[in-house]
Amino acid sequence: MGEEVKVFGAWASPFSRRVELALRLKGVPYEYIEEDIYKNKSPLLLKYNPVHKKVPVLLHNGKAIAESLVILEYIEETWKNNSILPQDPYEKAMARFWAKFIDDKCWPAIRKAEWSPESEREKAMEEACECLKALESALNGNKFYGGHTIGLVDIAANFIGFWLSIVQEATERELLSAHKFPLLFNWSHDFVNCGIVQECLPPKDKVLAIFKARVAAPSN
Amino acid sequence: MGEEVKVFGAWASPFSRRVELALRLKGVPYEYIEEDIYKNKSPLLLKYNPVHKKVPVLLHNGKAIAESLVILEYIEETWKNNSILPQDPYEKAMARFWAKFIDDKCWPAIRKAEWSPESEREKAMEEACECLKALESALNGNKFYGGHTIGLVDIAANFIGFWLSIVQEATERELLSAHKFPLLFNWSHDFVNCGIVQECLPPKDKVLAIFKARVAAPSN
Structure with a gap:
């Protein structure tokens, strides 16, 4: 008997893609269930996430x-092949630090920089650039945050890799350019x-259409 | 040779107390360095936390x-005695979920409920009560979130236990009463x-004096 692995997600959500990418890196088969979150x-x-009522x-x-x-973290501990976290406690702490930084600082700063009203934009752009600068330094000369392969921080940073x-x-x-x-x-x-990664990403044109619609109707 | 373990903290900070409490639960000797964070x-x-410039x-x-x-998490992985996280991956995930909930939802909601201007207070109080309700349900009939002993969630919730x-x-x-x-x-x-826990807590009268001064000068 196979085990039951299901992902409740939304196609345009970078957070849902994180879970799918980790499962695919581990080679874990899963059933994907698309949610109409809006x-x-x-x-x-609502039963499975009664506190936040969110995907994934x-x-x-x-x-x-x-x-x-x-x-x-659960995926890493449950399926131990193809680690997405380092074994060394300090290196693991660094990965957790940057993943948390991406969620707590980068995500809100980038959203604000891209979508805030013009009056607030300059400051928001500065803050977002500070975040990207810190994140760039954390690469430490490696190809990926996980070193030669994709790890927790790369997965967490997926919205910077694709959506941004x-x-x-x-x-x-x-915000993010080859020059800066x-x-x-x-x-x-x-x-x-x-x-x-490409297996997990939504079609670019569909995502672009959503963002263009938002630009056209900035109150949404 | 003993190992070097230092904690940079601020005496009134619940977040600094978390680190001290975890080290004491593990019986790890450490040197405490008080920072003048304001x-x-x-x-x-600034050297050790260049990104956030914060304690702990x-x-x-x-x-x-x-x-x-x-x-x-680093303390748990480095000093393995007196676990503050369950061994089972699912139980561990639940502990991480609630610790994150405490930081992401409870902390800002309680701050807002206690300190926001009167016009915003009713809604803020409702939101904070929702958080406390969820947190109460997470006890699952146990004395502590860690079961019989203090674990990650108890440590994370220290500001609800003492400061609130x-x-x-x-x-x-x-907000938090025996009745509600x-x-x-x-x-x-x-x-x-x-x-x-008492070994790690600041003197109540000193904390009360800070909060009373803030009530007297609400713009601060």
Whole structure:
């Protein structure tokens, strides 16, 4: 009997893609369930994530786990092949530090820089650039945050690797460029060109259409 | 030769106390360095936590780690006695989920409920109560979140166990009471009455004086 592994996600959500990417890196077969998170959350999603009522949720043999970084740690501990975290406690702490930094600082700063009203934009762009600068330094000369292979921080940074360039195309506001952050720019190129990453990414034109619609109707 | 374990903290900070409590639970001797985080951060703090420039920082044999939840995981992995996390991956994920919930949701909601202007207070109080309700349910009939002993979630929730009752006394706004949240109230009582927790807590009168000064000068 195979085990039950289900992912409740949303196709455009970078957080859902994190979970799928980790499972694929480990070679774990799973069933993907698309949620309509804006208009019609399913009773199962509300049952499995009653606190946040958000995707992604991982369901493993009847047990539900929410919060993408918590799920990634669970995946790492449950399926031990193809590690996404270093074994050394200090290196592991550094990976957790940067993954948390990406969620707590980079994600809100980049959203604000790309989508805030013009009056707040200059400051927001500065803050987002500070975040990207810190993140670039954390590469430490490696191809990926995980070294030669993709690890927790690369997975957490997926929205910087893929979504950010599409947002930039829609808003015509450039944060990440080869000129400003050459190492991080190269990372984003290497990341999205991994075959296993490409398997998990949504079609670029569909994402671009969403962002362009948002530019056209900025109150949404 | 003993190992070097230093904690850079601030006496009134619940986040600094988390690190001290975890080290004491493990019986790890450490040197504590008080930082003047408001007026005069030390060059060492800026060196060891250049990204956030905040306490707490753990320095272990020359290696610095920031972010209290990241530090707690490092402590757990480095000193394996007296576990603060369950061994089972799912139970561990649940502990991480609730610790993250405490930081991401409870901490900002409680701060807002206690300190926001009157016009925003009713909604903020409702949100904070929702958080406490969820946190109460997570006790699952146990004395501590760690079961019979203090674990990661108890440590993370220290500000609800100790600081919240003092804030309530200063602001005269009650969030956590025996009437509203009897199980969580009992938990807070049991938590602050643990000898090892009491070793880590600042003097109540000093904390109360800070909060009363803030009530008297609400613009601060």
